[in-house]
Amino acid sequence: MSEKSKYNFKCLEQQCTTIACHIRPTIDVTLGDLTRWTTQGYLMNILPGVSLKLPESEKDLISLEMMRKPLKSDPEKSACVFFNEEANGCEIRYSRPLSCRAYPLEYNGEKYYLSSKDCPGVGQGEVSKEALQEARDLADQAFKERGSTYTALPAVYSIIMTQMIRQSTEAMKNLSEEDRKKMDEIMSKPKSSEDEEESTKSEDTED
Numbered sequence: 001m002s003e004k005s006k007y008n009f010k011c012l013e014q015q016c017t018t019i020a021c022h023i024r025p026t027i028d029v030t031l032g033d034l035t036r037w038t039t040q041g042y043l044m045n046i047l048p049g050v051s052l053k054l055p056e057s058e059k060d061l062i063s064l065e066m067m068r069k070p071l072k073s074d075p076e077k078s079a080c081v082f083f084n085e086e087a088n089g090c091e092i093r094y095s096r097p098l099s100c101r102a103y104p105l106e107y108n109g110e111k112y113y114l115s116s117k118d119c120p121g122v123g124q125g126e127v128s129k130e131a132l133q134e135a136r137d138l139a140d141q142a143f144k145e146r147g148s149t150y151t152a153l154p155a156v157y158s159i160i161m162t163q164m165i166r167q168s169t170e171a172m173k174n175l176s177e178e179d180r181k182k183m184d185e186i187m188s189k190p191k192s193s194e195d196e197e198e199s200t201k202s203e204d205t206e207d
């Protein structure tokens with residue numbers, strides 16, 4: 001029989017009262033998650049719920065995270081876009097990101113720790129040594145994948161942006177003289193066409 005560990009955890013799933021994992025401020029997505037979703041054939045179902053977060057300050061990094069939506073029961077709070085409030089559960093439970101699979105155990109490169117005090121599953125059930133090892137392996141993998149994602153994303157972002165700029169420059173070069181004139185006109189218009197229409201209407205009324 002398996003030996004028991006001191007880390008006790010059992011997810012309460014739909015009976016959970018705090019939904020701490022679904023409402024935590026950031027739910028990281030890694031490049032590894034994208035690879036797994038691609039291999040499993042779920043990428044296009046999950047991708048609309050993933051956003052690329054650009055740095056807001058020098059300290060921030062480019063990251064991938066789950067999009068959020070306000071809770072119907074408490075619009076002041078938001079949850080992961082895949083949280084099904086009626087069912088009180090995750091809509092992509094079997095393909096959820098690594099950070100959710102590892103939750104609430106985290107690893108910071110030196111030690112394992114609990115990422116939340118609000119998870120009521122902590123202290124519940126009994127975790128065998130094997131299950132503890134599995135939980136640690138997931139936390140370890142999440143730490144590594146987060147690191148490699150933070151490292152690779154700026155380069156990936158830069159490649160995509162460069163490509164887009166190159167394509168739009170190329171498209172501009174290939175414009176016909178007539179289209180280029182139209183484009184110049186649009187770009188040099190001081191007002192929007194709606195404003196233009198409005199002012200024409202008012203001129204008509206004045207007459």
Ligand code: SF4
Pocket residue numbers: 010011012013016017018019020021022103104118119120121122
């Ligand atoms: S907060 Fe904890 S117990 Fe509740 S659903 Fe999330 S992992 Fe399970």
